[in-house]
Amino acid sequence: MSTAIDNSRRFGEGPLSRAAARIYTVLVVELLLLATAAPGLVPLVLLDRDASNAPLAAICALPLGPAVSAALYALHHHRSDLADLSPAAAFVRGYRTNVGGVLRMWVPWLAWLTVLTLNLAYLPAAGVPSWWAVAMVILAVAAILWVTNALVITSLFAFRVRDIARLAVYFLVRTPRVTLGNACLLIVAAGVTMLWSEAVLALLGAVFVSALLLNARPMTTTIQEQFTA
Numbered sequence: 001m002s003t004a005i006d007n008s009r010r011f012g013e014g015p016l017s018r019a020a021a022r023i024y025t026v027l028v029v030e031l032l033l034l035a036t037a038a039p040g041l042v043p044l045v046l047l048d049r050d051a052s053n054a055p056l057a058a059i060c061a062l063p064l065g066p067a068v069s070a071a072l073y074a075l076h077h078h079r080s081d082l083a084d085l086s087p088a089a090a091f092v093r094g095y096r097t098n099v100g101g102v103l104r105m106w107v108p109w110l111a112w113l114t115v116l117t118l119n120l121a122y123l124p125a126a127g128v129p130s131w132w133a134v135a136m137v138i139l140a141v142a143a144i145l146w147v148t149n150a151l152v153i154t155s156l157f158a159f160r161v162r163d164i165a166r167l168a169v170y171f172l173v174r175t176p177r178v179t180l181g182n183a184c185l186l187i188v189a190a191g192v193t194m195l196w197s198e199a200v201l202a203l204l205g206a207v208f209v210s211a212l213l214l215n216a217r218p219m220t221t222t223i224q225e226q227f228t229a
Helices: 002-010 015-046 051-060 064-076 087-121 131-156 161-174 176-195 198-203 205-215 217-226
Strands: none
Touching (some): 015 051, 015 205, 051 087, 064 087, 064 205, 087 131, 087 161, 131 161, 131 176, 131 205, 161 176, 161 217, 176 205
C-alpha cells in the first residue's frame, strides 16, 4: 500500500515528466499564440516589405501584443506536474486579464514606430540632415527594448499603465544584462524574418517568448521583491 502511494506521488515529478510537461505547455501556447495573432499575422505575411506599407503592418500587428502577453502569462504559470497541466486555461486567463493594459501601451508604441519608419524611409525627400537617421534608429531601438520590458511587466504584474511605462524605462538601465539579452533576442528574430519570413518567426513564437521570460527573470524578481507588497 505504501509503495503504491509513494509511486503515485512520484508520478509526474521526474525529469522526464517535467521535460514532457514543458514541451506540452510550449506546444499548446504556440498553437494559441498563432490562433490569437492570426487575424493580423496572415495579412502581415502577405504584405510587401516596403516602407509605404508600415501603417498597414502596424494595423496587422495589433493582435500580436495581447497574444504575446497571454503567452508570457501562461508560460510564467507553467506547472511541471504532468497530472496538473492547464496551459490553455492560463493562456485564456492571461489574455482576458491583460488585453486592456497591453493595448494601451501597444497601440501608441506601434504608432510611434510607424512614424519613425516612414521618416527614415523618406528622409532624403524631406531634406533632413542624414545624421537624423542615426538618432531615429537609436530611438526606434530604444522604443522596441522599452516595449519588450513593458510587455513582460504588464503580463506578470498588476500595475497602472503609467507605472509600467516608468518601470520599463527604469529597468533598461537597472538590469543591463536583461536589456542586452533582449537586444540579442530581437536581433535573432530580425534575422529569422529577413532570411525566411514572419511565418517562420511565428512558428517559433513560443520558443522566443520562453527565452524572453527566462532572460527577464532578474527584472521580474527585482519587481516582485521591491515593488510589490
